[in-house]
Amino acid sequence: MDSVARVVAxxxxxxxxxxxxxxxxxxVAVNLLPGDFAQAFLxxxxxxxxxxxxxxxxxxxxxxxLRYFHWLGNALTGDLGTSFAQANFSSFTGxxxxxxxxxxxxxxxxxxNTMFLAAVTACIAVPLAxxxxxxxxxxxxxxxxxxxxxxxxxxISSPEFFLxxxxxxxxxxxxxxxxxxxxxxxxxxLGQRLERTLLPALTLTLVVTAHMMRMTRAAIINLLASxxxxxxxxxxxxxxxxxxxxxxxxxxxxxxxxxALNLAYxxxxxVVVEVVFVYPGIGQLFVDAVKNRDIPMVQACCLxxxxxxxxxxxxxxxxSILSNPRLRHPK
Amino acid sequence: xxxxxxxxxxxxxxxxxWAFRFAGRRTGRPYFRDMGFASALGWVLLVALVAxxxxxxxxxxQAVFFRWLIIGVVIAAVSAFAFRLLxxxxxxxxxRKAFRHMPLTASFxxxxxxxxxxxxxxxxxxxxxxxxxxxxxxxxLPGGNPATGGDPAFPLGTDQIGRxxxxxxxxxxxxxxxxxFATTCLAFLLGGTLGFLAATVGGWLDQVISRAVDVLxxxxxxxxxxxxxxxxxxxxxxxxxQLTLYMIVIIAVIDSTRVYRLARAVAxxxxxxxxxxxxxxxxxxxxxxxxxxxxxxxxxxxLAEFGLRFCFVFLTIASLSFLGVGIRPPLADxxxxxxxxxxxxxxxxxxxxxxALPLMAAGAIALLTLAVNFLVDWMLHRSSGLxx
Numbered sequence: 001m002d003s004v005a006r007v008v009a010x011x012x013x014x015x016x017x018x019x020x021x022x023x024x025x026x027x028v029a030v031n032l033l034p035g036d037f038a039q040a041f042l043x044x045x046x047x048x049x050x051x052x053x054x055x056x057x058x059x060x061x062x063x064x065x066l067r068y069f070h071w072l073g074n075a076l077t078g079d080l081g082t083s084f085a086q087a088n089f090s091s092f093t094g095x096x097x098x099x100x101x102x103x104x105x106x107x108x109x110x111x112x113n114t115m116f117l118a119a120v121t122a123c124i125a126v127p128l129a130x131x132x133x134x135x136x137x138x139x140x141x142x143x144x145x146x147x148x149x150x151x152x153x154x155x156i157s158s159p160e161f162f163l164x165x166x167x168x169x170x171x172x173x174x175x176x177x178x179x180x181x182x183x184x185x186x187x188x189x190l191g192q193r194l195e196r197t198l199l200p201a202l203t204l205t206l207v208v209t210a211h212m213m214r215m216t217r218a219a220i221i222n223l224l225a226s227x228x229x230x231x232x233x234x235x236x237x238x239x240x241x242x243x244x245x246x247x248x249x250x251x252x253x254x255x256x257x258x259x260a261l262n263l264a265y266x267x268x269x270x271v272v273v274e275v276v277f278v279y280p281g282i283g284q285l286f287v288d289a290v291k292n293r294d295i296p297m298v299q300a301c302c303l304x305x306x307x308x309x310x311x312x313x314x315x316x317x318x319x320s321i322l323s324n325p326r327l328r329h330p331k
Numbered sequence: 332x333x334x335x336x337x338x339x340x341x342x343x344x345x346x347x348x349w350a351f352r353f354a355g356r357r358t359g360r361p362y363f364r365d366m367g368f369a370s371a372l373g374w375v376l377l378v379a380l381v382a383x384x385x386x387x388x389x390x391x392x393q394a395v396f397f398r399w400l401i402i403g404v405v406i407a408a409v410s411a412f413a414f415r416l417l418x419x420x421x422x423x424x425x426x427r428k429a430f431r432h433m434p435l436t437a438s439f440x441x442x443x444x445x446x447x448x449x450x451x452x453x454x455x456x457x458x459x460x461x462x463x464x465x466x467x468x469x470x471x472l473p474g475g476n477p478a479t480g481g482d483p484a485f486p487l488g489t490d491q492i493g494r495x496x497x498x499x500x501x502x503x504x505x506x507x508x509x510x511x512f513a514t515t516c517l518a519f520l521l522g523g524t525l526g527f528l529a530a531t532v533g534g535w536l537d538q539v540i541s542r543a544v545d546v547l548x549x550x551x552x553x554x555x556x557x558x559x560x561x562x563x564x565x566x567x568x569x570x571x572x573q574l575t576l577y578m579i580v581i582i583a584v585i586d587s588t589r590v591y592r593l594a595r596a597v598a599x600x601x602x603x604x605x606x607x608x609x610x611x612x613x614x615x616x617x618x619x620x621x622x623x624x625x626x627x628x629x630x631x632x633x634l635a636e637f638g639l640r641f642c643f644v645f646l647t648i649a650s651l652s653f654l655g656v657g658i659r660p661p662l663a664d665x666x667x668x669x670x671x672x673x674x675x676x677x678x679x680x681x682x683x684x685x686x687a688l689p690l691m692a693a694g695a696i697a698l699l700t701l702a703v704n705f706l707v708d709w710m711l712h713r714s715s716g717l718x719x
Contacts, residue, residue, distance in 0.1 A: 018545070018546065018549045021546045021549075022546060022549050022550055025546060025547075025550070026550075026558065029558060029559060029562060030558070030561070030562065135369075139369075139370070139373075143373075143377070144373055150436075153701065153704055153705070153708070154697070154701055156704070157642065157697055157700035157701040157703075157704050158693075158696075158697040158700070158701075159646050159649050159650060159653070159666075159693060159696050159697065159700075160650070161650070161653050161669055161670075161693060162669075162690070162693035162694065162696065162697045165669070165673065165676055165689060165690060165693060166690065168676055169396065169676055169679055169686065169690070170396075173676060173677055173679045173680065173686070174393070174396075174679055174680065180677075238367075239367075240369075264551070265551075267551065268551040268552075268553050268554055271553060271554070271557070271650075271654070272553075272650050272653065272654065275653075275654055276673075286554075286557065287557070287654050287655075287656075289561075290557050290558075290560060290561045290564070290654075290656055291564075291655060291656060293561055293564060293565055295561075298557075298558060298561050301554075302550075302554055302555075302557075302558045305550075305551060305554040306549065306550045306551065306554065309549070309550070309551045309554075310549055313549075
């Protein structure tokens with residue numbers, strides 16, 4: 001158990017190190033911009049004085065290293081800065097900027113919405129993928145297996161927006177069952193919120209289920225070749241029992257890994273789907289910020305996405321160590 | 332359909348499956364005798380689905396999209412079959428042999444890729460109008476029937492500013508596929524070279540590149556691409572061509588990290604072989620080692636990776652364009668077309684062809700990716716030596 005704790009601690013430290021390096025990459029990348037925001041904001045006819053004033057306001061006149069630590073320190077305490085699009089420069093307008101919406105206050109409700117979408121998707125996708133994966137492994141090389149294989153391959157191959165528009169076509173336009181636009185407000189009942197989230201969640205389900213199902217199938221088929229499964233079969237157990245009681249527990253490690261990895265994928269897949277359905281989540285905020293070149297917002301969203309991605313990968317790593325006896329006792 | 336109807340249908344299906352299995356056990360045939368209930372239910376479900384599909388195809392008027400889908404699948408299957416037949420009788424002995432053991436999906440993949448390549452290369456001859464030319468009235472509906480707002484000169488209608496949509500779809504093959512292909516090649520050049528170099532030289536160089544790649548891979552690729560595109564948008568200003576160039580470089584760099592991983596792993600297995608040792612002792616230079624010894628032995632996995640990587644790059648570029656930060660108008664591009672035409676989907680009830688326009692552009696993307704996936708699946712299956 002001691003060695004497990006050490007390995008897990010190593011992974012955690014490595015994860016934190018990765019996070020720090022990633023934050024440096026994000027910060028440096030954005031600061032490669034030619035000129036800076038002050039020039040871009042004021043346009044070409046700006047006087048030197050006005051540019052300098054805004055630079056001073058935003059702290060752009062300080063050296064890069066100092067700015068990085070300033071940014072990181074603030075980010076860690078939950079202050080992600082003020083969105084440029086919302087900024088009201090005190091030196092420019094002559095009045096003090098007060099009660100401006102900060103990046104954090106804009107992101108917080110949208111982050112909750114995105115998490116809600118991801119949670120709904122996971123609730124549908126994980127049981128569905130596991131069931132389909134087990135069934136496909138059980139009836140492998142049958143017509144059912146081939147059909148599922150073909151369908152999942154098609155849904156992996158399709159861009160998210162293609163799946164989204166097909167679902168809109170059939171479930172919102174031709175048969176108006178669900179709304180095609182997910183406008184969600186803060187004070188909305190759970191039922192209504194679910195109804196409006198269902199279509200984007202179904203789109204994401206199609207994408208994620210395909211990956212998860214294929215990997216579940218592969219993991220179980222891999223195990224079915226081992227001698228103890230042969231033994232169980234020769235004992236006369238039913239195929240279902242062999243798979244569920246004998247193969248599945250040992251396949252759990254790779255499957256847990258797959259689920260965590262796909263949830264990480266979900267975090268990024270959310271961007272396109274949110275734009276299609278005008279879902280008020282963090283992905284849409286990110287895309288809008290990219291188009292407006294709203295640097296603090298882009299940095300903050302990127303940092304959040306990267307954090308979620310790294311943490312879920314870390315979780316996958318740690319869980320696969322904990323659930324695999326061979327990894328738990330490394331030679 | 333009401334809930335009680337669905338419930339009744341399920342009960343009927345389950346009872347039929349039970350009866351089917353019961354009847355099957357009476358026959359002596361091993362398959363029917365040992366059939367489990369789940370298999371029986373599966374067969375009954377299949378029969379019910381096929382029956383409903385036939386009914387919908389011939390008798391339900393509203394099922395236009397379903398009918399198109401079935402017709403499309405049948406055309407695809409028949410042409411793939413014909414193509415495989417052709418391949419079995421025309422060509423060199425090697426190619427004929429490859430076609431003999433080819434599944435229909437793989438021959439469909441090859442056929443589709445060939446067609447896309449031809450369309451992309453000869454777009455200028457195939458397209459009736461130029462991609463940027465404003466040739467007609469704006470928003471002419473597809474169908475070519477003047478009574479329903481169409482125009483025979485523009486079979487698929489025109490867009491918001493009067494450009495011919497069919498020409499733009501055809502030119503989209505050139506731009507979207509061409510740019511994705513160039514990006515993939517660049518990613519392979521970069522990732523492959525660095526990966527081989529790291530595996531062959533080893534030591535600190537390997538460590539430095541590998542750690543850098545680790546960091547880049549820790550950021551999800553679409554997010555990283557969007558972040559860098561923010562910067563590219565600022566650098567390129569209003570120049571669409573320059574932005575496309577930046578996009579190619581950005582996505583190539585991001586995807587080269589994945590290529591690097593594979594190239595290094597593959598080359599790592601090769602450089603420990605005896606013949607590499609012999610070449611080193613002969614005093615061969617690094618270039619000779621990489622290009623003459625390592626590369627020929629790493630072709631098969633790298634080729635499969637090239638196909639998969641192309642799919643990823645293609646989908647990323649399409650997504651970026653769809654989000655409005657990728658390929659810039661006036662260049663015709665499928666991702667942008669989907670976004671611009673997406674509102675037409677609401678007219679599906681009145682004019683199915685109009686609603687199909689955004690799906691055509693998106694489907695063109697999906698079809699090519701699917702074709703490449705089919706082909707790669709078959710190649711991997713063949714090179715892994717699995718024969719079942």
